[in-house]
Amino acid sequence: MDQEFMAKVKxxxxxxxxxxxxxxxxxxxxxxxxxxxxxTAVRDCTFDIAKNRVTSLIGPSGSGKTTLLRALNRLHDxxxxxxxxxxxxLDGVDIYRGDLTVTELRTRVGMVFQRPNPFPTMSIYDNxxxxxxxxxxxxxxxxxxxxxxxxxxxxxxxxxxxxLKVAASNLSGGEQQRLCIARALAMDPEVILMDEPTSALxxxxxxxxxxxxxxxxxxxxxxxxxxxxxxxARISDDCAFLLMGEDRAGExxxxxxxxxxFNNPIDPRTLDYTLGRFG
Amino acid sequence: MSDLVDLQSPHEIGHEMRxxxxxxxDHLRRRRQVRSTIMVxxxxxxxxxxAVPLLLLLFELFHRGxxxxxxxxxYTQLPQTPSLVAPNxxxxxxxxxxxxxxxxxxxxxxxxPVGVLAGVYLAESDSKLAxxxxxxxxxxxxxPSILMGLFAFSFVVRALHIGFSAIAGSFxxxxxxxxxxxxxxxxxxxxxxxxxxxxxxxxGAKPHKVSMRIVLPAAVTGIVTGIILAVSRAIGETAPVxxxxxxxxxxxxxxxxxxxxxxxxxxxxxxxxxxxLRTQVWGIALVLVVFVFILSLSARIWxxxxxxxx
Numbered sequence: 318m319d320q321e322f323m324a325k326v327k328x329x330x331x332x333x334x335x336x337x338x339x340x341x342x343x344x345x346x347x348x349x350x351x352x353x354x355x356x357t358a359v360r361d362c363t364f365d366i367a368k369n370r371v372t373s374l375i376g377p378s379g380s381g382k383t384t385l386l387r388a389l390n391r392l393h394d395x396x397x398x399x400x401x402x403x404x405x406x407l408d409g410v411d412i413y414r415g416d417l418t419v420t421e422l423r424t425r426v427g428m429v430f431q432r433p434n435p436f437p438t439m440s441i442y443d444n445x446x447x448x449x450x451x452x453x454x455x456x457x458x459x460x461x462x463x464x465x466x467x468x469x470x471x472x473x474x475x476x477x478x479x480x481l482k483v484a485a486s487n488l489s490g491g492e493q494q495r496l497c498i499a500r501a502l503a504m505d506p507e508v509i510l511m512d513e514p515t516s517a518l519x520x521x522x523x524x525x526x527x528x529x530x531x532x533x534x535x536x537x538x539x540x541x542x543x544x545x546x547x548x549x550a551r552i553s554d555d556c557a558f559l560l561m562g563e564d565r566a567g568e569x570x571x572x573x574x575x576x577x578x579f580n581n582p583i584d585p586r587t588l589d590y591t592l593g594r595f596g
Numbered sequence: 597m598s599d600l601v602d603l604q605s606p607h608e609i610g611h612e613m614r615x616x617x618x619x620x621x622d623h624l625r626r627r628r629q630v631r632s633t634i635m636v637x638x639x640x641x642x643x644x645x646x647a648v649p650l651l652l653l654l655f656e657l658f659h660r661g662x663x664x665x666x667x668x669x670x671y672t673q674l675p676q677t678p679s680l681v682a683p684n685x686x687x688x689x690x691x692x693x694x695x696x697x698x699x700x701x702x703x704x705x706x707x708x709p710v711g712v713l714a715g716v717y718l719a720e721s722d723s724k725l726a727x728x729x730x731x732x733x734x735x736x737x738x739x740p741s742i743l744m745g746l747f748a749f750s751f752v753v754r755a756l757h758i759g760f761s762a763i764a765g766s767f768x769x770x771x772x773x774x775x776x777x778x779x780x781x782x783x784x785x786x787x788x789x790x791x792x793x794x795x796x797x798x799x800g801a802k803p804h805k806v807s808m809r810i811v812l813p814a815a816v817t818g819i820v821t822g823i824i825l826a827v828s829r830a831i832g833e834t835a836p837v838x839x840x841x842x843x844x845x846x847x848x849x850x851x852x853x854x855x856x857x858x859x860x861x862x863x864x865x866x867x868x869x870x871x872x873l874r875t876q877v878w879g880i881a882l883v884l885v886v887f888v889f890i891l892s893l894s895a896r897i898w899x900x901x902x903x904x905x906x
Contacts, residue, residue, distance in 0.1 A: 423800040434789070434795045436792060436814070447799060448799035448801070451802075452800055
């Protein structure tokens with residue numbers, strides 16, 4: 318590998334000096350493995366998700382990024398035959414075996430999906446506060462306040478303020494995805510998981526979501542799965558690189574700050590991937 | 597590059613070769629055209645075979661029924677038996693119209709909540725019980741409708757000592773409607789994208805809340821279409837009500853009274869010795885058809901509006 322070539326293609330990692338240091342840990346993964354009907358989909362995942370930072374999970378298709386992400390708020394619970402081994406700690410409490418109900422966990426660890434999925438029968442307003450309603454909040458003043466603040470945080474308030482009662486499906490794809498982010502934010506979660514949140518969006522909508530994620534760091538910890546190398550470089554502070562092993566199970570190859578992963582990784586496979594040699 | 601085959605560019609293909617290709621393609625095109633014409637003709641014949649009896653039936657229905665239904669007395673009067681002095685006095689069928697409305701309304705009230713919830717359960721559960729219920733529903737959907745009448749007769753009329761009544765007929769019709777509602781609800785609920793369920797769960801909603809607040813509203817168009825289908829089918833059924841409603845000759849909205857029904861009136865009048873009553877049959881049939889038509893039309897309009905609102 319000649320230095321000249323590397324310098325030319327080196328991914329530009331945006332300066333993250335504003336992000337807080339990796340001092341406080343939001344979630345800890347200890348030797349996490351997920352299997353379906355005894356077949357391991359992803360394993361050997363041990364890393365810490367630092368508070369108020371953006372952690373990206375990158376790797377080629379089939380490396381288990383999404384599977385790992387979904388383990389973080391127990392979305393595999395309903396999949397028959399799914400088993401999560403190892404430990405995942407939220408604030409030091411094991412989310413699978415600890416003293417934490419699955420519904421409480423999910424109110425503390427929110428999720429945004431690959432395709433915008435606002436509830437089609439609900440209005441923009443109802444979508445934004447749907448999580449609160451599901452959890453029994455009825456007081457109108459609280460709901461109104463939560464709707465406004467979450468929509469503001471998702472940079473959506475100004476464009477929807479006058480049409481809160483309109484069906485959410487009238488929004489554009491990018492707006493719908495921001496509504497889904499608002500919906501997650503309304504629960505005031507500690508962590509938001511994002512599963513390729515911009516893969517179904519156009520470049521401008523993508524940019525707005527990325528800006529949003531960066532600003533959200535102030536209040537939440539973000540974990541994002543992305544296929545897009547530039548996106549990972551632009552927005553994430555820390556980065557986990559996963560790869561499919563010999564037996565078709567994904568495994569963690571390397572975890573470090575994004576800067577390190579993209580510019581100076583330890584494992585040669587990480588370098589190959591971030592340079593676009595495969596995947 | 598060297599191991600790639602050197603492709604001939606078009607102008608290097610010889611004239612003979614080009615003529616040969618054109619000849620073969622012309623031949624193939626002609627064969628395709630002949631086949632296509634035959635298939636289109638066959639489709640046309642099939643369409644005619646389907647449409648002609650239907651159109652004839654509708655024509656006959658309107659031709660003979662329209663003169664009957666244009667009298668207001670047909671809707672407001674009770675039936676009268678013609679006599680030799682007044683062979684054309686048939687009265688109306690108000691009792692049967694009210695009876696049909698009463699029967700299908702009570703039946704819908706009984707069948708809809710149970711059917712929809714059972715459908716949701718079948719769609720959301722993979723248990724053995726669900727599999728068993730599904731098989732039962734499918735079998736019931738194909739069962740002859742007289743069976744429901746027999747069941748209602750032995751259970752409601754006899755065993756519960758309720759006697760011939762609207763409620764017994766509604767019960768039979770409800771049992772008839774149930775499998776249709778269950779199956780169509782299950783299909784509608786299964787059609788709701790899984791990402792919506794996951795979105796609900798990821799917000800900390802409990803599974804039953806996800807089912808009732810997210811999945812059910814999203815499936816409502818399909819469910820309502822199924823309900824209307826079931827009601828339309830039930831309202832035209834004669835066999836299940838024949839044995840149990842008692843054929844009441846008064847206007848009654850009460851569940852425990854005997855009632856009549858439009859299909860039952862058709863059945864009875866058609867057997868009559870009086871030509872005037874036999875003519876009235878067409879009017880009753882027309883009312884029934886229009887009833888069902890309005891039901892399904894309103895369901896369609898409602899569903900398409902709902903769809904557009906999304």
